[in-house]
Amino acid sequence: MAISMKTTSGKLLASAALVATAAAVAGLGTYGGFTDSTAADAKVTAGTVDINLANGEAGLTVPAAGVLPGDTIERVVALSNAGNQNLSKLTLTTTDTATTPSALSTNGTSGLQLKVENCAQAWALSAGSYTCQAQGGATTVVISSPIIGANRDLGNTLGSLDAGGTDYLKITASLPSGADNTFQGLASTIKFDFNATQRTATTK
Numbered sequence: 001m002a003i004s005m006k007t008t009s010g011k012l013l014a015s016a017a018l019v020a021t022a023a024a025v026a027g028l029g030t031y032g033g034f035t036d037s038t039a040a041d042a043k044v045t046a047g048t049v050d051i052n053l054a055n056g057e058a059g060l061t062v063p064a065a066g067v068l069p070g071d072t073i074e075r076v077v078a079l080s081n082a083g084n085q086n087l088s089k090l091t092l093t094t095t096d097t098a099t100t101p102s103a104l105s106t107n108g109t110s111g112l113q114l115k116v117e118n119c120a121q122a123w124a125l126s127a128g129s130y131t132c133q134a135q136g137g138a139t140t141v142v143i144s145s146p147i148i149g150a151n152r153d154l155g156n157t158l159g160s161l162d163a164g165g166t167d168y169l170k171i172t173a174s175l176p177s178g179a180d181n182t183f184q185g186l187a188s189t190i191k192f193d194f195n196a197t198q199r200t201a202t203t204k
Helices: 002-030
Strands: 051-054 072-081 087-096 113-119 124-126 129-131 139-146 149-153 166-174 190-198
Touching: 051 190, 072 129, 139 149
Parallel strands: none
Antiparallel strands: 051 072, 072 166, 087 149, 087 190, 113 139, 113 166, 124 129
């Protein structure tokens, strides 16, 4: 009787062990399966907006002295788009840098008047004046108006609106013949700011 009881107990223990092993194997099967993955790197580089003003010996930094009523001052510059993006707009803002600007810049009628013209090639100097020898001649970018002005739109025909493009501009400042004796001895320093605006946003 004692032997029979011990034998039965051994069978029960063996059965329990088999059940536990089967459960463990079943558990492993639950977390098995095929897997896969893939990845890619997307590089994003920001564009650059870079407008440059090349001042040669006849650039805007050259001063003018002894200006009388009826005189004109001519300076030529190359405006270039050194960035890698097209532009939607180019504007010109002119200011007098003096703490107290003179009538040369503040008098809109008898003070200095500004005109800007564009040539498809560098301007040619002849007899003290600059002429455009490109086919079709020069085009007016800013019509004659008081020399001080903010955000003058330079239009949509400039080559420098395109990446790598260049324009050859002639800046003309004239003192009207109507300027009277009150203008004698006056001085102004005019700052020219060319401002570029990026092209219209698009989907890449």
